Amino acid sequence: MSAVTDQTDQDHARPGRRRSEEARQAILAAALELTAEAGYAALTIDGIAARSGTGKQTIYRWWPSKDDVLLEAGAAKAALHVPVEDEGSFRGDLRAFLTASFALGRQRQMTDLLRALMARAQIDEAFGQRFREAFLLRRRDALGVILDRARARGELPAGVSAGTVTDVVFGVLWYRVLATRGPLDDRLADELVALLAGSR
Numbered sequence: 001m002s003a004v005t006d007q008t009d010q011d012h013a014r015p016g017r018r019r020s021e022e023a024r025q026a027i028l029a030a031a032l033e034l035t036a037e038a039g040y041a042a043l044t045i046d047g048i049a050a051r052s053g054t055g056k057q058t059i060y061r062w063w064p065s066k067d068d069v070l071l072e073a074g075a076a077k078a079a080l081h082v083p084v085e086d087e088g089s090f091r092g093d094l095r096a097f098l099t100a101s102f103a104l105g106r107q108r109q110m111t112d113l114l115r116a117l118m119a120r121a122q123i124d125e126a127f128g129q130r131f132r133e134a135f136l137l138r139r140r141d142a143l144g145v146i147l148d149r150a151r152a153r154g155e156l157p158a159g160v161s162a163g164t165v166t167d168v169v170f171g172v173l174w175y176r177v178l179a180t181r182g183p184l185d186d187r188l189a190d191e192l193v194a195l196l197a198g199s200r
Helices: 003-013 015-038 045-050 056-062 064-081 090-105 108-123 126-153 162-180 187-195
Strands: none
Touching: 015 045, 015 056, 015 064, 015 108, 045 056, 045 064, 064 090, 064 108, 064 126, 090 108, 090 126, 090 162, 090 187, 108 126, 108 162, 126 162, 162 187
């Protein structure tokens, strides 16, 4: 075993590292819970610290603002709950991705978080860049895994780029979350699959 591997194993075994990860998870969970309970406007670093049992300085050491705490919490939740597994076809992959994305988007906790982050991103240029990099682009990359498989199978719709397919998927999702408040349901998933992957 190499010295680097030995050191890595020692690092993971250190109680301080475990405690730091436990504190980080507690902070992220507290931010989500408080946003769901009282709304984004009422969320404060003081409140997150009290709920999570950590100090304010711990939070500020890891995140510059409450928005960034919510950003990491939302990104982690999306990555955990939206699959990119190979279902054997573009239709199957896309439907699984849409079904999971819409199920997550129907959760009020997540919907409120997404609206707050998008609103903040429009008025704070620096945060907007972090939001694009840590959330929007990561979700696009996740769908990109599915589109790469579809391209390799020859299943992408003719004359439509992968970028346009991605814009359609997330454009519909964000339009319903931010503008119309229309349902994110299985019927919508089926319609998008038929539109983007054909009806066969």
